[in-house]
Amino acid sequence: MSANSTSLLISTYNWPEALELVLKSILHQTVEVNEILIADDGSDDRTKSVIDAFKKNTSIPIKHFWHEDKGFRKTIIMNEALTNADSDYIIQIDGDIIMHPNFIADHISDAKKGLYIKGSRSMLSDDRTKQIIATKNINIHPLTEGVGSKINASRIPMLSFLFRGDKHRSNNLRGCNFSFWKKDFLAVNGYNNDLEGWGHEDIELAARLTNLGIKQRQLKLKAVCFHLYHKINPRHNEDLNYKKYLAVAKNGTVKCKNGIKHL
Known part of the structure; x- marks a missing residue:
């Protein structure tokens, strides 16, 4: 079942050169979203x-x-943006993700009630990233030097089913290529604002979606995107956030207490 309306959510922080390229890739999409949330x-x-x-x-x-x-207060601003989405289906990326022209179309084509979608990414090298930013040429070929993971960089829709599967799984989600139904997001009370600093807000959300009964559909060879290189962010609270994820997975928690609403 395809979505009736779709919002593209982009998270960003102080990298306007990258965001400009991400926005440019929106103009190349074969299917338009109904709105863009930043x-x-x-x-x-x-x-x-x-x-x-x-x-x-x-x-x-x-x-x-x-x-x-x-x-780092990403979860708070993500919750605000998503609460104000006018569409019933959300496609989420980061502000350093260049989308293949069929990225939006692929997510919509695989949207189904009772599922969220976990996509993959191809990592670009430092040199390739610098070249793309300098030239603003976002036409990226999977065999080009500096384009990582040739499988993740390749779009072969007829073979996508080989990797798909619909499973109750959460620990492998990446929020940079992710789509879900807004009603499911609201049902688990959104992102958990108790996760402070970088790390694991995506898998913690996925764990609560899993506890709600939502399965993960994995997309490979579809919904292709390219991640611009940057230095790794500080990860002071990563271990603490991961422990909170493990507790949610173990305890079957569906709604976080400090999310869209304070419960």
Whole structure:
């Protein structure tokens, strides 16, 4: 069952050069989304300038959600953006993900009630990333030097079923290529704001979706995207956040207490 309406959610923080390329890849999509949501974790005015310039090149409604930079508070701004989504289906990426032209179409074609979709990504090298940013050429071929994981970089829809499977699984989700039904997101009370700092907010959300009874559909050879290289973010609370994920998975928790609503 395909979605009636679809929102593209992009998370971003102070990398306007990357966001510009991500937005450019929207213009190349074979299927348009109904709206674009940008969850901005406190970027400076350069990001707003990129978004304002992009608005002149598209008729798709754009909603920019921003809060003050007080450290890593991604879950809070993601919850705000998603609560205000007007569509029934959400496709989520990061602000450093360049989408294949069929990315949106592929997610929509595999959307089904009772499932969320976990896609893959091809990692770009530092040199390839610098070249793409310098030239703004986002036509990326899977066999090009500096394009990692040739399987993740290749789109062969007729073979996608070989990898798919629909399983109760959460520990392998990456929020940079992820789609789900808004009603399911609301049912688990959204992202958990008790996860402080970088790490594991995506699998913790997936664990609660799993506990709700939602299965994961894996997409490979479809919904292809490319991750621009950047240095690894500080991960001071990663272990603590992972322990919270394990507790959710063990205890069967469906709703977090500190999410969209304070329960």
